[in-house]
Amino acid sequence: MESLNSVVGSNEQIKEPHVINVSDSDFGEDGMDEVSSIPFQSPGGGMYWKPRVEAEFKPYINQSFRSLEDGIEFYRDYGRKSGFEIRRHTEKKHEDGTVLLKHIVCSIAGRNESKMNVDYEDFSSSSKKRRRTHSHFLVSGSGKQFLKSNRVLGLAYKKLVFDGAKANMGPNKTYNFAKELCGSYSNVGATCTEFKNWSRYVKLYIGDRDAQMIIEKFTDKKEMSDGFFDDYAVDEDGRLTRIFWTDVIRRRNYDVFGDVISFDSTYSTNKYNIKFVLFTGLDNYKKCVVFAAGLIAKEDIDNYVWIFEVFMKCMIREPKCIVTDQCPAMKQAIPTVFTETRHRLCMWHIMKKFNQKLAKCISKMDDFKRKINALIWIIDIDPATFEVGWKDVIKEYKLESNEWLCELYNIRESWIPAYYADDPLAGLLRTTSISESENSFFDKFNRRSDTLTEFYLRYESAMEKQRHTNARLNYEGTKSMPRMDGPLLLERDAAELYTRTMFYEVQKEIMSSCYDMSINSISEEDGVKIFSLKDKKRHGKIFEVKHAYLNNDVQCMCRLFEKMGIVCRHGFFALNQADVTKIPRHLVVNRWTKGAEMRHSLQFKEISEQCNAIEVTNRLDGERLDYLEGKLKELKHSLRESSLKSDTQNKNDVMEFFVGSKIPAEVIVKPPIEGRNKGCGRRIVGDYEKSISQRKKKCSESRFTALNLDSV
The missing domain is CATH 3.30.420 (Nucleotidyltransferase; domain 5)
Incomplete structure (x- = not known):
């Protein structure tokens, strides 16, 4: 056991240099280092070990520290490098509370000898030679990383655990990631247990609050x-x-x-x-x-x-x-x-139920779905055409009495x-x-x-x-122009107006207006030119588009502008015929343009910056340097004092910084009770899903059998 005698005021302010009186037998008569890592045997037959550390980390006679805590930290570091843990032991105080004597001992000193070896120390004040020895093996170099004093989760790692959780990284993954950053597990300075403990403390900090x-x-x-x-x-x-x-x-x-x-x-x-x-x-x-x-x-x-x-x-x-x-x-x-x-x-939620609801009623399900999809997903047909087509398909497959299909038909408008x-x-x-x-x-x-x-x-x-994805797309849209596929100035104007994603859709319409349209007829009435166009991409269907000379407004029977907010290929054909080089701005919907979010109708207040960057000049005169040095000393002293707080208090301060919420002084709103909603329990599997799973199981079994036959 090692002893540390120091004098410090109860308010931890230094009255005079604190002297640590260390027995000189550890160092020899001249105070020189004689520590050896080789075990030796005492006269009584017991085995003892002396630590071996570098000279700069070894205590010496009359060594003094600024404070008691500095001295304890020195011995903690000494034990950490020697391969053993320390703990605080007995102390003596003055009547005014001043600490006169403080003992620092090995962490296993004083334990039951029948269970394990313990340290032996002679504390006789008259002894001039006192051996600092240990009656147990000291931890080897590779094992020192597992000492409690070496397993300290620093602030950076605490932040890593906390921020890693935001990306759905658990403490195990975060610990492995920290290892890759540091190069090895021994360089992390903590084990996975410390990472898990800190992750658990987050929930303890929140608790019922x-x-x-x-x-x-x-x-x-x-x-x-x-x-x-x-x-x-x-x-x-x-x-x-x-x-x-x-x-x-x-x-x-x-x-x-x-x-x-x-x-x-x-x-x-x-x-x-x-x-x-x-x-x-x-x-x-x-x-x-x-x-x-x-x-x-x-x-x-x-x-x-x-x-x-x-x-x-x-x-x-x-x-x-x-x-x-x-x-x-x-x-x-x-x-x-x-x-x-x-x-x-x-529509997707409805359509995925077709197999479940109708699998038993229809033998040729694929043919039925192909015909019904042609009616449901096509947006160009009118309601009357849909109703006729729906009734024909239902009649063909004899589903007139199917209640589920009748219910869907009744809510068809939705x-x-x-x-x-x-x-x-x-x-x-x-x-x-x-x-x-x-x-x-x-x-x-x-x-x-x-x-x-x-x-x-x-x-x-x-x-x-x-938001980061949106900012990246904004940047990519401003640093370069997309590739032009044709000679029309309308295409270049579209590239300047629309975001990259929407430009490619508009570009398809512009290119189709050049290569897929053929004029069926042209007429004019009251300043409006009416084109009847045959669309090759739409199986030769005829579309009528009207172009007003006065404001370059276009209206097409395909109604793509009303449905999606972009001019259709038929409208671009009419504009191109009139030698229009820029898309009329009343035909440009703001929601598809670059910087659309900046052109809003409501007046929102700007989000003010929460902190200003502090600019430090490189040219500091002597007075400023002295002032800066003094502030750094004050900061160092305040940090040392804050480190003397209880561990729980420090944890709470750090957690408050991470979470962004203080521990409430009073809990008014209690947490909700655990709910029982749809999807929280075990879902009932339908017949169709059972058949699918059985089919997959049979396929996997047949593949397994084939592999076994191939290997014979």
Whole structure:
């Protein structure tokens, strides 16, 4: 056992240099180092070991330190390099609390000798020679990394664990990643256990304060930005049941791209199993863009009405169209709030049920689906043509009495494109695929065990990636021009107006206007030129397009401009015939142009910068250098004092910095109870899915048999 005698004030302010009195037997009569790593045997027959370390790390007689903690840290480092742990032992204090004597011992000193060897030390004050020896093996070089004093998770690694979780990296993956950064596991300075412990402490820090912390976090965000909006509701027990949030960027995006939105809910995003709902649309690159998000405890009418009302309160105007699945609660809630919005059902969700519902009724399912798809997915046909075709197919396969098909036919106006072809941007969304895409996108960031606070941090990380993708596309669109496929000036004008994604779609229409059109007839009436064009790409179908000389307005019976917001090939043909070199600006829809989000109608306040960069000049005179040196000393002293805080307090400070939320002084809003919603339990597998799985199983068995026969 090693002893450290030091004198320090109770308030840890230094009154005089602190002397550590170390017995001189460790160093010999002249104080020189005689430590050896070779074990030796005492006169009593016991085995002992002396540590071997570099001279700069070894204690010496009359060594002094600035403070008691500095001395203890020195001995901790000495033990770390020698291969043993230390711990604080007995101490003596003055009446005023000043520490007069402090013993630092090996971590296993004083344990039961019947169980293990223990250190032997002579503490006789009259002894001039006191051996610093250990009665146990000292840890070897490769094992020193596992000493507790060497397994300290630094702030950088704590940040790595915390930020790695935002990218859905668990502590194991983060630890392996840290190893690759450092070159080896021994260079990490901690084991996987420390990484796991810190990850677990995140949840302990949040605990039952989860809902209150997320509410206070949103309150802080509203104080920082007027554009941030949130709302929540609690039950009679004060438990959170639903919450909604969005920020100024997403509100601005809704103003520009919120004409057609998709709404869907997903599960397995948090530990409470409450549903995550998203309002999603398409931006000017046809990429998914989130307008707002929320969490609801149940998928019922009351919760959906609440989330829609809060959405309207935030966004002011209704969307032109909202696409959802066939959820009965949504079906009743949407018209209650969105009185002017057209509610359409996801075609994909309906079409995927055909096999399940009709497999037993139809022997030639592929032929039936081919004929029915020709009616359902084609947007050019009119309702009358669809109805005739539908009845013919149903009659051919003798399905007139099928209740499910009859129900679909009764609600045909909500999912068949022929009935909403005249709606603005009707062809933009026909399914909730962008919602499914966003759900899959968020799955890469969140985990089922996340608290609400953790979930929101991962949500923000996902949104940051979405904004980064948009910024990258903006940059790529400005650094160069896309390739021109033809000589028309209309094509070059389109390249300057539209985003790269939309330009390629417009370019196809322009090129088709040059090579796929043939004039059937031309007439003129009241300043309007009427072209009758035969479209080779549309199987020779005749399209009539009108071109007004006065304002270069074009109208085509294909109605592509109304459905998608871009001029069709027939319209470009008419413009080219009139030698128009620039696309008329009233035919350019803002949502598809470069920088569309900057031309919004609502006046949103700019997000102010939270901190200013500090510029430090390179030319500092002597007075400034002295001032800087003094500030650095003060900072060093304050950091040393802060390190003397309890471990828990330091952890909480670090966690507050990472999470961005303080521990609430009072918990008013309690966390939600775990919900039981659709999708949270085990799903019942239908007959069609069973047949598919059995078919796959038979195929795998036949392949396995074939492989075995080949090997014989």
